[in-house]
Amino acid sequence: MTEAIIEITDLTKYYSQKCAVDHLNVTIHRGEVFGLLGPNGAGKSTTILMLLGLSEPSEGQAIVCGYHSTRQPIEVKRKVGYLPDNIGFYEERTGLENIVYTALINGVPKQEATERAERLLKQVGLEQAKDKKAGHYSRGMRQRLGLADVLIKDPEVIILDEPTLGIDPQGVQELLRIIRYLSKEKGITVLLSSHQLHQVQQICDRVGLFVEGRLLAEGDVQTLARKLFPDYKLTYYANVSNQPSDLIEKLQKVDGVFSVEEGESGQQLIIKTEVDLSARLAGFIVQSGASLHEFGLKEYGLDDIYHHYFEGGVSREVS
Numbered sequence: 001m002t003e004a005i006i007e008i009t010d011l012t013k014y015y016s017q018k019c020a021v022d023h024l025n026v027t028i029h030r031g032e033v034f035g036l037l038g039p040n041g042a043g044k045s046t047t048i049l050m051l052l053g054l055s056e057p058s059e060g061q062a063i064v065c066g067y068h069s070t071r072q073p074i075e076v077k078r079k080v081g082y083l084p085d086n087i088g089f090y091e092e093r094t095g096l097e098n099i100v101y102t103a104l105i106n107g108v109p110k111q112e113a114t115e116r117a118e119r120l121l122k123q124v125g126l127e128q129a130k131d132k133k134a135g136h137y138s139r140g141m142r143q144r145l146g147l148a149d150v151l152i153k154d155p156e157v158i159i160l161d162e163p164t165l166g167i168d169p170q171g172v173q174e175l176l177r178i179i180r181y182l183s184k185e186k187g188i189t190v191l192l193s194s195h196q197l198h199q200v201q202q203i204c205d206r207v208g209l210f211v212e213g214r215l216l217a218e219g220d221v222q223t224l225a226r227k228l229f230p231d232y233k234l235t236y237y238a239n240v241s242n243q244p245s246d247l248i249e250k251l252q253k254v255d256g257v258f259s260v261e262e263g264e265s266g267q268q269l270i271i272k273t274e275v276d277l278s279a280r281l282a283g284f285i286v287q288s289g290a291s292l293h294e295f296g297l298k299e300y301g302l303d304d305i306y307h308h309y310f311e312g313g314v315s316r317e318v319s
């Protein structure tokens with residue numbers, strides 16, 4: 001196991017009677033991308049503020065890069081780069097000028113500041129736009145400029161609050177690629193909060209599902225899926241058309257089939273089985289006279305996991 005970089009123990013925050021974060025326990029390791037997921041008001045921002053030493057816990061503690069976030073907030077700030085969901089820049093200054101300015105106020109000598117800023121802007125894909133005013137940047141470009149702004153301080157940890165919000169799909173892919181690169185190639189630990197489950201799933205090594213101040217489950221997506229959907233071993237999807245009306249009924253009678261459901265579109269069948277029946281099921285569907293357009297094994301993703309937890313507003317605990 002790699003080195004623990006963020007160690008959160010029984011972290012708790014009350015606002016008057018309201019418990020915003022309830023005995024949170026998580027350890028995040030060097031170079032890991034950890035996604036903090038949860039609905040509005042779950043306590044994500046409060047947790048981030050406590051990690052940064054900007055809000056005092058009611059109970060418990062957070063150790064970041066070996067420093068106690070409440071007692072040693074300045075040391076923590078030196079190690080952590082924080083990118084809020086809407087970062088402010090000097091709009092009339094160019095991207096490069098903004099980053100050089102951040103470098104200078106962090107004590108980097110002028111010559112080095114410019115060199116490092118240029119290098120970072122290249123790394124985040126803003127080389128062509130570095131001389132453009134920040135006020136003219138798109139939201140995706142601003143987020144990448146924000147990353148450069150955070151990286152100029154050479155942090156060990158980056159905390160990102162909803163980094164992909166409001167960015168077009170191509171911009172999202174670019175940003176995620178950079179975040180992944182920073183974690184895997186540079187060994188930077190990344191903690192990000194997000195609602196964009198599909199995106200988060202692409203880059204997070206582990207996720208924590210957070211609701212009403214409590215961490216309901218954490219782990220990598222596959223492990224969580226196995227914990228949540230343990231009743232059957234395999235789930236297939238079959239995209240069909242022109243199927244006979246009794247196809248579902250007949251499939252349900254096939255030996256080893258656990259259940260058959262119709263997907264939302266009515267064009268997809270979801271078939272759960274106890275053993276590998278792929279060839280048999282595909283053959284059965286074709287022989288029934290239905291047109292089979294696609295057949296495969298369904299991988300459960302973060303969206304499924306999230307829905308499982310939050311559908312109907314009921315949250316469940318997983319051991």
Ligand SMILES: Nc1ncnc2c1ncn2[C@@H]1O[C@H](COP(=O)(O)OP(=O)(O)OP(=O)(O)O)[C@@H](O)[C@H]1O
Nearest residue numbers: 015018019020038039040041042043044045046047
């Ligand atoms: N300064 C404050 N004073 C009182 N209550 C607060 C304060 N900040 C947050 N809260 C409450 O604490 C709870 C957690 O809020 P928090 O902002 O941490 O959630 P969040 O998961 O970040 O939500 P969002 O995704 O909407 O930002 C909410 O019920 C919120 O109303």
